[in-house]
Amino acid sequence: MGDFDLSFFTWEMLSKFVLKGFIFSLELTAIATVGGIIFGTILALMRLSGKKFLMVPATFYVNGMRSIPLVMVILWFFLLVPSSFYALFGSTGVDYRSEISAIITFIAFEAAYFSEIMRAGIQSIPRGQVHAGQALGMTYSQNMKLVVLPQAFRNMLPVLLTQTIILFQDTSLVYAIGAYDLLKGFSTAGKIYGRPEEAYLLAAVVYFVLCYLLSYSVKKLQAKIAIVR
Amino acid sequence: MDWQVFLNDDGGGRTYLEWMIDAWGWTLSVAGCAWVVAIVVGALIGTVRTLPNSPWAVRLANIWVEMFRNVPLLVQIFIWYFVLPKLFPAMQQIPGFALVVVALGFFTSARIAEQVRAGIQALPKGQRYAGMAMGFSTAQTYRYVILPMAVRIIFPPLTSESMNLLKNSSVAFAVSIAELTTFAMQAQEETSRGVEVYLAVTILYAISAFAVNRVMAFVEKRLQIPGYIVAGGTGGGH
Numbered sequence: 001m002g003d004f005d006l007s008f009f010t011w012e013m014l015s016k017f018v019l020k021g022f023i024f025s026l027e028l029t030a031i032a033t034v035g036g037i038i039f040g041t042i043l044a045l046m047r048l049s050g051k052k053f054l055m056v057p058a059t060f061y062v063n064g065m066r067s068i069p070l071v072m073v074i075l076w077f078f079l080l081v082p083s084s085f086y087a088l089f090g091s092t093g094v095d096y097r098s099e100i101s102a103i104i105t106f107i108a109f110e111a112a113y114f115s116e117i118m119r120a121g122i123q124s125i126p127r128g129q130v131h132a133g134q135a136l137g138m139t140y141s142q143n144m145k146l147v148v149l150p151q152a153f154r155n156m157l158p159v160l161l162t163q164t165i166i167l168f169q170d171t172s173l174v175y176a177i178g179a180y181d182l183l184k185g186f187s188t189a190g191k192i193y194g195r196p197e198e199a200y201l202l203a204a205v206v207y208f209v210l211c212y213l214l215s216y217s218v219k220k221l222q223a224k225i226a227i228v229r
Numbered sequence: 230m231d232w233q234v235f236l237n238d239d240g241g242g243r244t245y246l247e248w249m250i251d252a253w254g255w256t257l258s259v260a261g262c263a264w265v266v267a268i269v270v271g272a273l274i275g276t277v278r279t280l281p282n283s284p285w286a287v288r289l290a291n292i293w294v295e296m297f298r299n300v301p302l303l304v305q306i307f308i309w310y311f312v313l314p315k316l317f318p319a320m321q322q323i324p325g326f327a328l329v330v331v332a333l334g335f336f337t338s339a340r341i342a343e344q345v346r347a348g349i350q351a352l353p354k355g356q357r358y359a360g361m362a363m364g365f366s367t368a369q370t371y372r373y374v375i376l377p378m379a380v381r382i383i384f385p386p387l388t389s390e391s392m393n394l395l396k397n398s399s400v401a402f403a404v405s406i407a408e409l410t411t412f413a414m415q416a417q418e419e420t421s422r423g424v425e426v427y428l429a430v431t432i433l434y435a436i437s438a439f440a441v442n443r444v445m446a447f448v449e450k451r452l453q454i455p456g457y458i459v460a461g462g463t464g465g466g467h
Contacts, residue, residue: 004315064435067392067439068431068434068435068438069398069400069410069434071399071402072413072427072431075414075417075427079427080424169300169301170301172303173400175303175403176402176403196311197312197315197316198312200304200308204300207299207301207304208299208300212295
């Protein structure tokens with residue numbers, strides 16, 4: 001065993017370096033989940049609309065995003081989003097360029113994955129439900145809003161939550177553009193205290209505890225939903 | 230756009246094009262080796278999780294899956310690359326390539342083990358009982374009855390896990406393995422031709438992922454039992 005020293009692991013270290021990154025990781029996860037579900041639902045509806053001019057671009061977008069690594073997507077957006085966009089956020093835009101770029105990237109990227117989940121969810125609703133809505137004289141959008149989507153969301157809830165946990169893990173990849181997330185918080189602290197290896201180990205423990213607890217609760221929720229249905 | 234940039238010398242006596250092809254080779258080697266690790270370990274762990282009379286083996290296999298599934302890949306690569314060699318100095322002799330292969334392989338093995346377990350448990354209980362009624366031992370039941378069916382059930386999710394593995398190999402940039410993403414970042418910095426470099430790398434990733442998909446689809450078709458249709462997996466993942 002080499003020398004391993006965890007004595008730098010104090011509340012002061014956490015509040016000074018890690019907390020800021022942890023908050024950003026949570027923000028990024030939350031914004032990308034909400035944004036991804038909104039845009040993902042739109043993409044899924046486009047693909048299921050039966051209209052070619054909507055289906056083709058949506059399919060192209062979803063399959064394109066799903067065939068390239070997230071790291072490359074992160075690099076692409078960091079390269080392509082013009083500085084005039086960051087200027088919209090004033091001085092925050094200049095200081096937090098990587099973070100803003102990461103948020104846009106994750107919304108765009110996760111939308112493709114959420115749309116596949118939504119599509120599977122919408123398709124899991126029996127045709128009879130749609131026909132019943134039509135028989136009641138509902139329009140397409142009424143039928144979607146009142147009959148199909150509420151049931152689809154419920155069917156898909158466990159998968160959506162699991163995807164959110166994966167998304168939380170993936171936020172660590174903003175390392176590629178130097179955004180300050182949970183992992184960066186630990187690695188910065190590791191550098192300053194001269195204990196980089198210990199810091200990575202602590203980061204792994206923190207990620208593990210968070211993700212394990214979350215996936216455990218999803219499992220519990222899944223069991224609960226299964227009984228009700 | 231200026232594609233001439235790929236014919237420029239990178240300062241080390243080779244063109245950027247040659248460098249990129251090398252990098253593609255590294256991506257494919259990392260992904261290929263990690264795939265073998267992931268399949269072998271994943272199949273083993275996944276099978277152990279369904280064993281009927283070995284609660285401790287099942288528990289250990291479950292711990293394996295939870296451990297490798299709940300820590301981000303990037304952090305796991307750092308653990309293999311920086312933390313473990315510090316804890317066990319003997320590991321400092323192991324080349325970085327091998328450490329990344331193990332990291333990526335074990336990470337993916339947890340996901341594959343989950344698919345294997347689900348595939349085995351999706352089989353009707355009668356299959357297992359039929360094996361027992363024939364007087365098969367547990368090992369024989371798995372070898373002749375359960376695994377041949379399970380392999381076919383898990384093929385669609387296995388295909389998407391294999392594509393995920395290829396895409397996840399990009400995370401090796403973090404420890405400077407000379408693969409495509411590392412090339413993309415360095416060539417972008419040196420040439421300032423980001424769009425061309427990224428576009429070429431993105432296309433190579435897409436081609437590779439598509440090739441994996443076709444190969445797996447071909448094998449799946451060859452293995453198919455006529456008249457036996459299995460359901461595909463759901464979306465999500467990466």
